[in-house]
Amino acid sequence: MGALLTGTSLVAGVLLAAWVSVPVPNELGTVRSEATTVYYSDGKPIGKIAAQNRTILSLDELPPPVTQAIIASEDQSFQTHMGINPLGIVRAALNNVTGGDRQGASTLTQQYVENYYVGVEYATYATKLEEAIIALKVTQQQSKDQVLEGYVNTIYLGRGAYGVEAASQAYFGKSAKKMTISESAFLAGIIPNPTYWDPRQGEASAAQAKNRWERTLNLMVEQGYITADDRNAATYPKVIEYKQGSGDNRTAYLLEQVAKELSKPGPEGADISEERLTTGGYEIHTTIDRKMQAAAVETMKLPDDAGKYTRASLTSIDPQTGEIKAMYGGPDYSKYPTNAATFRAQGASTFKPFTLIGALKKGIPLTTKYDSTDGKVIEGWKQTPDGPDVPLSNFDNDSFGWIDLAYATAQSVNVVYGQLNKEIGADKTAQVAYDLGISQPDDNPETNDCCVIRDNLANVLGTDYVTNVDLAHAYSTIAAQGYRTTPHLVARVNKGDDLVHEGPTSSEQMFDEEVMAAATYALQKVVTEGSGIAAKELMGPDGYTRRPVAGKTGSSQQTESAWFAGFVPQLTTVVGLYQYDTDQNQYQQVQPFGGYEWMTGGSWPATAWTDYMAKVTEGMEIEAFPDYTPPAPPEPTESPSPTNSPSPETEVEMVTVPTGLVGQQYVAAASALGGATLVPEQVNVDSDQPVGTVLSVENEGQEVESGSTIEVEVSNGSEAEQEEEETTTVPWGLTNQDQAYAEDQLENAELIPVIQEAPSDTVAEGTVIEVDPGEGEEVPVGSEVTLVVSTGPEGGGDPSDDPSDDGGGIFG
Numbered sequence: 001m002g003a004l005l006t007g008t009s010l011v012a013g014v015l016l017a018a019w020v021s022v023p024v025p026n027e028l029g030t031v032r033s034e035a036t037t038v039y040y041s042d043g044k045p046i047g048k049i050a051a052q053n054r055t056i057l058s059l060d061e062l063p064p065p066v067t068q069a070i071i072a073s074e075d076q077s078f079q080t081h082m083g084i085n086p087l088g089i090v091r092a093a094l095n096n097v098t099g100g101d102r103q104g105a106s107t108l109t110q111q112y113v114e115n116y117y118v119g120v121e122y123a124t125y126a127t128k129l130e131e132a133i134i135a136l137k138v139t140q141q142q143s144k145d146q147v148l149e150g151y152v153n154t155i156y157l158g159r160g161a162y163g164v165e166a167a168s169q170a171y172f173g174k175s176a177k178k179m180t181i182s183e184s185a186f187l188a189g190i191i192p193n194p195t196y197w198d199p200r201q202g203e204a205s206a207a208q209a210k211n212r213w214e215r216t217l218n219l220m221v222e223q224g225y226i227t228a229d230d231r232n233a234a235t236y237p238k239v240i241e242y243k244q245g246s247g248d249n250r251t252a253y254l255l256e257q258v259a260k261e262l263s264k265p266g267p268e269g270a271d272i273s274e275e276r277l278t279t280g281g282y283e284i285h286t287t288i289d290r291k292m293q294a295a296a297v298e299t300m301k302l303p304d305d306a307g308k309y310t311r312a313s314l315t316s317i318d319p320q321t322g323e324i325k326a327m328y329g330g331p332d333y334s335k336y337p338t339n340a341a342t343f344r345a346q347g348a349s350t351f352k353p354f355t356l357i358g359a360l361k362k363g364i365p366l367t368t369k370y371d372s373t374d375g376k377v378i379e380g381w382k383q384t385p386d387g388p389d390v391p392l393s394n395f396d397n398d399s400f401g402w403i404d405l406a407y408a409t410a411q412s413v414n415v416v417y418g419q420l421n422k423e424i425g426a427d428k429t430a431q432v433a434y435d436l437g438i439s440q441p442d443d444n445p446e447t448n449d450c451c452v453i454r455d456n457l458a459n460v461l462g463t464d465y466v467t468n469v470d471l472a473h474a475y476s477t478i479a480a481q482g483y484r485t486t487p488h489l490v491a492r493v494n495k496g497d498d499l500v501h502e503g504p505t506s507s508e509q510m511f512d513e514e515v516m517a518a519a520t521y522a523l524q525k526v527v528t529e530g531s532g533i534a535a536k537e538l539m540g541p542d543g544y545t546r547r548p549v550a551g552k553t554g555s556s557q558q559t560e561s562a563w564f565a566g567f568v569p570q571l572t573t574v575v576g577l578y579q580y581d582t583d584q585n586q587y588q589q590v591q592p593f594g595g596y597e598w599m600t601g602g603s604w605p606a607t608a609w610t611d612y613m614a615k616v617t618e619g620m621e622i623e624a625f626p627d628y629t630p631p632a633p634p635e636p637t638e639s640p641s642p643t644n645s646p647s648p649e650t651e652v653e654m655v656t657v658p659t660g661l662v663g664q665q666y667v668a669a670a671s672a673l674g675g676a677t678l679v680p681e682q683v684n685v686d687s688d689q690p691v692g693t694v695l696s697v698e699n700e701g702q703e704v705e706s707g708s709t710i711e712v713e714v715s716n717g718s719e720a721e722q723e724e725e726e727t728t729t730v731p732w733g734l735t736n737q738d739q740a741y742a743e744d745q746l747e748n749a750e751l752i753p754v755i756q757e758a759p760s761d762t763v764a765e766g767t768v769i770e771v772d773p774g775e776g777e778e779v780p781v782g783s784e785v786t787l788v789v790s791t792g793p794e795g796g797g798d799p800s801d802d803p804s805d806d807g808g809g810i811f812g
Contacts, residue, residue, distance in 0.1 A: 034281025035166065038258055040290040041491065044733070046251050049259060049277055049284075055165040056281065057176060059149045065181045066164055067148055068225035069188035073216040075108040076223060078148075082139055084110060084132045109139055112151040157187055158194030173240045181226055182234040185216040199239050200765060210236060241738050241766025250297055251736065253329030253339045258284060258489050262501070270493060270501035283494040287323035287503065291732040292316055294775055295615040296328040299608050300575075307591030313340035313576045314612065315472035315487075319567065321505045322476070322485030326573075326616070327469070338582075341469055345561035345578035345587070347462030348554030348601070349412045350471055351429070353478065353519060354436065355421050355460045356409060358428040360515045364405075365631050366522055370416040372400040372408065378418045381457050392418045395555070395600075398653065398677065398706065406630065409522040410530030412553060417460045427455040435510045437473030437484055438466060462554055471565050472574040478519060479550075479567035481626060482511030517628040523550035524625065527566070529679055533670050534606040535566055538613050540622040543691075547617065548625050551609075553601030560587040564605035569623040571616070575609040615776050653677075653706040657699045666714045669694045677706045687715035726781045734771050739789045742768045750781045757791045765792035 035050035059067065071078050077085060085107050106114070113134045139147070157167035164187060168176035172183055179187075189212030190197040199206035217234055220226045262272040262284070272280070300312045314328040329339035360366075375391040383390050394414045400407070408416035421429055430453040434440045441452055453464045469487060477484040486504040493501040526532040531553040538547045551566025561578040577599060579588045590599040655676050661669040666682060673680040687695055698711040728749050734742040739755070746753040760769055770788040773779055 036277050036280060036282040036284060038255055038284045038286060040288050040293070041286060042290055043285075044290055046286065046288070047255050049255055053160045053166045053170075054153065054162040054281075055169075056153045056163065057165050059145055059152070061177055062152065062164070063177070063179055063184070065184040065220075065225070066176060066179055066187075067152065068223070069181075069184040069216055069220060070152065070191070071108065071148075072219040072223045072225060073185075073188040073212075074111070074191055076219070078108045079144055081107060081109075082136060084136060108151055109147055111155065112147050155191060156194065158190065158198050171239050172237065180237070181217075181220075181230060182213075183237045185220065185234070186213045186237050186239075189213045189216045200241070213237075241740065241764075249333040249335075250331065252333035253341070254286070254288060254293075254327060254489070256333075257327065257329070257339065257342070258286060261489055262493065270490075272493070272501075280495065282500065285491045285494075286489050287318075287325060287491050288327070288489065289325045289616075291776075292326035292616045293328075294732050294735060295612055296326040297735070298774055298776075299612040299615070300328045301331065303594050306593040307579055307588075309581050309588060310577065310579045310590055310593070311336070311338075311340040311343070312608070313343070313468040313578075314573065315341050315468045316571055316573045316616070317472045317476045317485075317487055318570070319476040319479035319483075319485070319572050320507070320570075322473075322487050322507075323491070323503070323505070324469075324472075324487055324489050325571070327489070340576070340578075342467050343578070343580070344465035344467050345576065345580075346556040347464060347466040347471065348556040348561055348563060349414075349462060350466075350475075350552050350554035350563050350565050350601075351433065351460055351462035351464075352409065352412065352417050353523060353552055354432040354474075355417055355424065355429045356405065356522060357436075357478075357511065357515060357519050358424045358432045359405070359420050360518050361432075361511070362424050362428075364420070364423070366406045366518055367404050367631055369402045369404050370408065370419050372403050372413045372415050374399045374415065376415045376418075378415075378422055378457065380422060381418055385456075396677070400707075406522045406525050409552075410525035410528075412526075412531050414461060418457060421457050421460040425455075426457050426459050429453075429459050430455050433474065435484070436475075436477045437487070438470045462556065468574050468576045471563065471576070472572055475551075475565045475567055475574065476572040477510060478516060478523070479569065479572045480507065481513045481520070482509055482516040483507040484510045513626065517626040518630075520550050520625050521628040521630065523552055524548065526550070526552055531600070531602040532564060532566065532606050533673075533680065534602065535564070535610045535613075537666060537670060538568070538610055538617070541619055545622065547622055550625065551606075553606060555598075555600040555602075558587075559589050559599055562590060562599045562601045562603070562605050564601050564609045566606075566609055566613075568613070568617065569625060570620060571613070573609060573613060575605045575612070577605055618776075654703045655706045656703055657697065657701060657710060659701045661694050661697050661700070661712075664694050665692050666694055666712065669697065669712055673697075673710055673712070678704070679707065679709045680712050681709050683711050683713050684716040685713050687717065689715035689717070691715060691717035727778050728781050730771065730773055730775050730777050730779060730785055732775045734768050734775055734787070737768050739766050739768060739787065742771075742787050746785050746787075751779070752782065752784045754784045754786045756786050756788050758788050759792065760790040765790055 034055050035048045035053040037048050038046045040046055075081075075085070110132060153163040153165075155164070156162055157164070157170075159167070159170035161167040161170040164179075165176045167187055168174060168179055168183070171187065172179070186209065190209055195201070197205055197209045197212060199209050213236060217226070217231050221228055221231050259277055262270045262277060265271045272282070296314045296316070300314055302310060302312055311330060312328065314326065315324060316326040317324055327341050329341045330336040359368075372394065374394045374397045377389050377391050379389060381389055381392050392415050395412065398411075398413075400411060400413060403411075403413065403416065405416070405420070407413075433453050438453065453459055473484075473487045476487070485507045488503040490501065490503050492499060492503065527535045527549045532549075532551050535549045535551055536546065538549050539545060540547050547568050549566055549568055551564060554561070554563035554565070556562075561576065563574065563576045565572075565574040567573065577590050579590045580586070581588050592599050594604055596603040655678065657678065658672045658676055661672060666680075670680040670682075685695060687693070689695065693715045695713040695715055697713075699708075704710070728751065730751065731745045731749050734745060737745075743753040743755075758769060767790050768787050769790050772786045772788070773783075779785070
């Protein structure tokens, strides 16, 4: 008896000491963290930016069955006990001592303490004792409703979801505010092992989840929370396919850019730090058009023969508002974490319009003529600051005689623009670039993320480095006829009902409209008769009326970059290529691909620009550029009589008309001819071939003078059999969506979905990877459309309760 009393006294002493020494700790730093959700302009989610995926709700916002199901399943005496369940502790201890399966005895309050104050870790008897003491103290300090509210917002429920709101979205695709009795019972049932009891883990897991659901419903009846009729009426809830994070590593480029934009202070940003963004539970509505973004992803996919380090980029901006409608930064953020749209490459000849605008401002008209002789020495044109003047070469060493600025722009003639830059001053070219929207450096090393445009004569050739977004900004100012906006991805940011931030949509006039009308006229010549001729084939809604397009090609000296920057009145788009060896940290010549001999701006970039714009301008009205009439050329003045010294005859350059163009689409043939310094002229003829098919090419395979016009006969399809076959369009936005959603969209379009499964390490299980025929293609009604759906990583993985297995990274 004495020994028993001594033992009892010892235990009591230990418990008393623990009670005194164990305080209620401060809450964990993550418990009030809420995920920030980012949306497309149409309200569809792009993804989340989060430390933990959580959205906090009050008990008043939840239907009663949500908490009732949890209490019935996890802690039936919750409303009456003191925070711990002594009988449960004794029962668990006896089972553990006698060799049964190790059992816990945690009440809801103890689980709340673990999630809210202590943190999830491997449990020992010591930690469980500490947890029990804190639970007792919490019960004295907080009401049952406070404990329950903290619990439902911190409990981990699998699929990366913390709290019932995030879990309801992850499992049912809707807010917990709308959960049913059946859905409440499902979530409550899987609490002890949410990862393994997720039905997505396989048949055994699905069966266990259903058993737990039935158990919870039965307990709810026993506890009087629902009636037997309610129980009988309950049907097993439909659980949606799991999409890990954003579901697509391509959208992570957008999420990263949103975070960067919002972190900026001042009118261009919202001064929201990464910490606030990942924990604040904001709703961010972007300017990204889902259809345009899908078209960008589809068009920018490089062929298999592209170089290992070759990267493509695209930015589309509304020139009236500055809203970025699409941004392509790369194919897979996990493999290529650098956003190609914000990576710098040499601007090349896309800088020539900056010099042209500087000249127009100075009063130099487009009709002014300059000597274009290749190899001309221009005073001040040097390879090194202290070196001698050196000859300036044109692309392919071409010479064009005395030509005006409009023609020099169309043909991108270096020698003419070198002289023009000398005439106006290289510093004026740099200032025009900044005024149009090229990022200007400042004195703060933390915010100075751009390069200086040096005021040497060579800046006209784009020897300095620029991003795709910067070029799109500059050309948007030209498209808006001199009015500069602020490019932005974020339309607005909300925190609950409060508006936190709105994107800037105002504009500032930077240039005279007459100057910009003249510049636009010259840039149209690039498309109609120059290096950007591939873009000439951009059609209006009727399919045969050409849209007015203006733009400029650019190819750096060693073809380390290639660009086409173009616009219609309603939309500016820049397509870029560069090659940067990330192993050697150096730029390289872009490796030719797709059958092109050289990767110039007039090759793949111009063709890809046209393909993309054809998709995104479908149904868009044709708008005209401002009227502009070039001034009459100056009257010839009396010139000195020619001397008797002989003048060398100008050698005529001969080129071969490309072969193999018959049977291709005209846009491809036009690009090939333009690349051979020839001017294609489309001649429509009656034919039973599909519309736009090349039927013949004048002088094919023969040598002709460079700059010659080549007639290309193209089918108008008038003799094709006109079967009255009803067609429809494969819906946009199926990629990166849940399989069930994509199937519904296809069926609504009167198409037949065919499912093909494929493993993927980057795209979540049940998410559409690819669509064939592609999104936006016109097909006969009733056609089969293949959806390639991810089955998750090849080989799967062991089920785990570790929340980190359900995703990671702030851009998940």
